[in-house]
Amino acid sequence: MTQIIFINLPVSDLKRSIAFYTAIGFRNEPKFTDETAAAMQLSESIVVMLITLPRWTTFTDRPLPPAGSSEVMNCLSCDSREGVDRLTETAKTAGGAADVNPAQDHGFMYGRSFTDPDDHVWEVVWMDPAAVPPAA
Known part of the structure; x- marks a missing residue:
């Protein structure tokens, strides 16, 4: 299962x-x-x-964290850098906030973030598959 x-x-x-x-x-x-x-x-x-x-x-x-704080940061992967941008901008258009954390561009890995309307933080990342070492 x-x-x-x-x-x-x-x-x-x-x-x-x-x-x-x-x-x-x-x-x-x-x-x-x-x-x-x-x-x-x-x-x-x-x-x-x-x-x-x-x-x-x-x-x-247990109490909820106060507004503006972060208890967790969820992360979703995308198939491309463009997918990261598209999801982040869609979240902004849908009522969230884009780029609540600084964007990260390491060449092989690219990420942005957004919050939903209740201020839950989501990271969105793409990593170049060629940069991932093969399994041992």
């Missing part, structure tokens, strides 16, 4: 968050979506769970 990663994100406006994640390429999975949470699937093994703040508090007593 393929392992699946579920990234759980607290959100202040579920409909706005569903629209944002749909705009950047995720697909809503209605079987796991209701008025308190939405499963947004990027691939067979990556699902982002958008969870309303009242529902979030049923999972943990």
Whole structure:
């Protein structure tokens, strides 16, 4: 069985968050979506769970980080530098903020970042496949 990663994100406006994640390429999975949470699937093994703040508090007593701070930084890969730019700009157009961290260009690796409407940070990277050493 393929392992699946579920990234759980607290959100202040579920409909706005569903629209944002749909705009950047995720697909809503209605079987796991209701008025308190939405499963947004990027691939067979990556699902982002958008969870309303009242529902979030049923999972943990830990406080949310204050606005403008970062608890985690999620990262998605793209097939090209242009893909990195396209996804970052699409996120900006869809209601996020682009380049919340400085862009990185190391020649063999290129990355930018964005936040979603709830200020969750996403890195977007491309790495030249020729720069990856072969498996031993």
